[in-house]
Amino acid sequence: MSETKKIIEMIENDNTTQKDYENIKLPSSMNALVTLKEEENIFGEMETEDKDISKTLHYKEVTIPEVGDDEVLIAVxxxxxxxxxxxxxxxxxxxxxxxLSHYAKSNPKNKKHNLTYHILGSDAAGVIVKLGTKVHDNWKLGDRVVICPAVTSNTNPQSYKDSMSDPNTKAWGYETNFGGLAEFCLVKSTQLMKKPEHLTWEEAASLSLVSSTAYRMLVSQHGAEMKQGDNVLVWGGAGGMGAMGIQYVLNGGGRPIAVVSSEKKAELVKKLGCEYVVNRAKKNFNFFKEDGSINKRHLIAFKSTVERLIDKESADIVFEHTGRETFGASVFVAKSGGKIVTCGSTTGYEHTFDNRYLWMYVKSIIGSHGANIYEAYNANRLSCLGKINPILSEVYTLENSIEGCIKVKNNQHIGKVGILCLSPKEGLGIKDHELRQKVGEDKINIFRNLKNK
Known part of the structure; x- marks a missing residue:
């Protein structure tokens, strides 16, 4: 039996002891989803929508990285x-x-990240199988964990105010190597968080990045600082970010208004508890004219549609992550003194909006990127308590993960796409059955149930 198969059996065996993990024999190589440096110019000047990522994503056997003194190797x-x-x-x-090149130059310890292949992935749930010599004794071999995707340096004074404003903070598996789309991943000990034990491996893995990002955007002092009763417009309500945002708005006593693109997605967000829904496709809103100029008539119609839903009130906060296609509408629809909080631009980075509706109505645009460790910890705590639920819709194996990535690129998914790495099948990893029953399978599997209809 291979070392990897033995590790899987150990993880799924309730009688496995810490001593067993101390005597574990690790393999020298693993399977992973990677990009290759030799292909970084393969697309030339091609438009994003025309890029076929099946040509640049590779399921490949690579070497397991060495563990530094402050690092941890996770069986994913x-x-x-x-x-x-x-x-x-x-x-x-x-x-x-x-x-990767920049990260390697920032510290001699990071040199190993600068490889000709990049192991991707900023989410993972798994088990600690190797500890660096300086890892705090809060963590031990065999601990079941999920990963905070923020890799902090603590070398810049700015990091002590907010590590996300420190330019040396990196997104794990994106700006660093050895990410979670692999059989084993390498993380800093500061990235470790307790796994929500009422969830399966794939459910737990689907939460950390998107949940902590939404927490920072809406709850944190670095985000919109949402209050009870706030009206929050949520773009892409049935997507991973949007569905997570809806949960946080409802948890915080706010009123989410979800914008979706189909009746099926409208049904889904209503099951999440979102009472107010705008089906953008049905209304046929288009915020730009054919010549690329702002379509004022559609902006006014959209704002009126939103305000009719919420008793003629306006949006206190706009939860933005879609970018160019919607940003002008976000600035327009927010109330006087309102906030537009943005964490991404999936439809394009160059935003066009009428600045009069920003400065004359004293609105604020807040940039929000990921989450610092404290915010990620608080978001994960809510997951462990069963207050924030998975938004997992479908699951692929690591070997077939490219198909799932293509779906996400083409926006053919709802919620979050999960990947089984070492887990041999779905449904494993649950320890707290009592909490799972209390939360309810219907809430945990909202996206799965809709997908399977």
Whole structure:
């Protein structure tokens, strides 16, 4: 039996002891989803929508990295697909090998990250199988964990105010190597968080990045600082970010208004508890004219539609992650003194909006990127308590993960796409059955149930 198969059996055996993990024999290589430096110019000047990422994503056997003194090797049971995996595969906005080179130069310990292949993935749930010599004794071999995707340096004074404003903070598996879309991943000990034990491996792996990002955007002092009763417009309500945003708005006593693109997605967000829904496709809103200029008539109609839903009130906060296609509408629809909080631009980075509606109505645009470790910890705590639920819709094996990545690129998915890495099948990893029953399978599997209809 191979070393990898023995590790899988140990993880799934309730009688496995820490001593067993101390005597574990690790393999020298593993399977992973990677991009290759030799292909970083393969697409030339091609438009994003025309880029075929099946040509740049590779399921490949690679060497397991060495563990530094402050690092931890995780046997990855499951991972997930985020948009940064798509960005990596399209080499936009920059080839990620630029990030790896920069990271390697920042510290001699990081030199090993600068390889000719990049192991992708910013989500993972798994088990600690090797500890660096300086890892705090809060963590031990065999601990079941999920991963905070923020890799901090603590070398810049700015990091002590907020590590996400420190330019040395990196996104794990995107700006660093050895990410979660592999059989084993390498992380800093500061990235470790307790696995929500009422969830399966694939459910737990689907949460960390998207949940902590939404937490920072809406709850944190670095985001919109949402209050009870706030009206929050959520773009892409049935997507990974949008569905997570809806949960946080509802948890915080706010009123989410979800914008979706089909009746099926409208049905889904209503099952999440979102009472107010705008089906953009049905209304046929288009915020730009054919010549590229702003379509004022459609902006006014959209704002009126939103305000009719919420008793003629306006949006206190706009939860933005879609970018160019919607940003002008976000600025327009927010109330006087309102906030537009943005964490991404999936439809394009160059935003067009009428600045009069920003400055004359004293609105604020807040940039939000990922989450610092404290914010990620608080978001994960809510998951462990069963207050924030998975938004997992479908699951692929690591070997077939490219198919899932293509779906995310083409926006053919709902919620979050999960990846089984070492876990031999779905449904494994649950320890707290009592909490799972209390939360309810219907809430945990909302996206799975709709997908399977």
């Amino acid at each position: 049971m499951a991972s997930g697909v985020n948009h940064n995996t798509v960005w990596s595969a399209t080499f936009e906005p920059l080839p990620t090998f630029n990030f």
